Amino acid sequence: MIISHLRAFIKFKGDSFLLPSQNPLSSSRFSPHAALLASLLHSNSFSNNGDRPLSRYQKVANLDDAFNLFDEMTQRRPLPSVVKFNQLLNAVAKMNHFSCSLDLFKQMCLIGVPVNEYSMSIAIKCCCQMSRTNDGFALLASCFRRAVVPNVYIFSTLLDGLVIEDRILEAENFFKKLIKQKLCEPDVVMYSTMIKGLCKFGNNDIAIGLLRLMDERGCKPNVVIYSTIIDSLCKDKLIEDAFKLFKEMVFAKGIQPDVITYNSLIHGLCNLCRWDEVSKLLKEMEEDLRISPDLHTFSILVDALCKEGRVDEAEAVIDIMVERRVVPDIVTYNTLIDGYCLRGEMTKARTLFDSLTSKGFVPNVVTYSSLLNGYCRSLKIEEAMHLFHEMTRKGLKPCIVTYSTMLQGLFRVGRCGAARKFFDEMQAQGLIPDECTYGIILDGFCNNHQVEEALSLFHLVGDSKLNYNIVVYNILIDGMSKCGKLDIARDLFQDLTLKGLQPDVRTYTVMVSGLCGEGLLKEANHLFRKMGESGCPPDGVTYNVLLQGYLKKQNYDDVEMLLQEMDGRRYSLDASTLSMLIDEIAAGSVDRSMLKLIGKLVPKEMMDTTAVPR
């Protein structure tokens, strides 16, 4: 449906160029092609800052040009105005060369260019973008020395720096202090920065509160503010709330949504696999509002289709975007490579990877990591190793995700020694293991029967934040009980409550499984019943685990009751529990009268492949 809509619209889009109102250059004197060319020419050549052509200080193509120009400027007498220097500084920052831009700023100061609030805000932005917000604050202090009065631009940039570094409490305090001490009156950009920070930390309600407050204080919210909160709600799967805010923005406030607003909503719907609504939204944005989907929109669609395993449709979307002259970028292709890898189609993944260079793209660390992940998932560890070395040879620095992928692959094939080497190398590179890496290593050791290694790492990590994570306990409890170390599993289970961690359904399930494994059915059942009381009711997996425990111990008394409870809660039997039940029925240990009940508990997709005896 999405594809047919996108395809149908190519024609519509083509026609729309013929509308004279679209572009002042396209009048009836021009042929359609001339109008099209005129419109492209107009949009590509000039309109970076209104209709004014860029100055030579703003359009430097690369770093060399920038440095040469800067040298030339410093030679001139009198020195060029600070405006020209600021333009160059900003051009370098816009190329993401923050460190270089900062160097130029320092040289400006040294040679006595009278830096102003514009120069300061660019320099501070460079610090903040490099996660060096403290240096940004040091520059703020130097404003006073340089007789530059910090303004709302400078303060917003610093506030954003704190948000970038996840220093949310400091950001809130800074924001409050600015208002309280009347250092500046927040404008719509500063509010949006604070709102972004609140959203980043899951405080959607407070963010909405601030939206109301700014309105009351006479600062009108705009599409950026609304889109920020809408996006956050979508990411938290609160799609209905997102649409409520969207409607408020459009109908109550009269603010027009733009392509970014739609991208967030489309992304939110894709994550929930609500494809019909995605199509509806695409149609609405294009046909009603004349907003064309952009590169982001297409990437979101490609990614969502790949994650659903609908790679053919993802390919079709890329074809359509090309037809519609939206040029795919490396993100689009990385997503598709990931899609192939997820389906184990490694030949296709590799072919696409190899064709990227001829398409004019340079594979980046994500491209390599995606393909590595594919090889690791298919247990082709030699190919993965080879690719890993290829990427380092090409000067790409493996990141934490690359290492985690390799570690997972090596553990899967039982190469614990090599995994340990990679882990050491990763740390030697200055990369600090995150929760995900740590989990992979603990899980890897446990699955390879090296529970002592896992435990010693766990103790080495000690009181670090990494160990304040229920996932860590779930891995260890599971690992310990599977290796017959139920006592340690029990200790860990006790330990987590002392630490103030809340067991989740997985924690209980692995513990129930461990107890069942040792034949301690009474204790397993006791824990199972405690789950509901603790506000964490058993899920389908817990029921299957307990059922298997009973069946293995040939304790059939509670089987029917458990099956009935499962039916009441609409849980299903998994393949191995079902097979055990069938065996028991065949052996006459379980009454055939339960067959009807069992039949109700077989998931539909299993019905086609499993023969339940009648």
Added chain:
DNA sequence: TTAGGGTTAG
């Protein structure tokens, strides 16, 4: 005649 905010991938 120069500066600050929102959307995509492993």
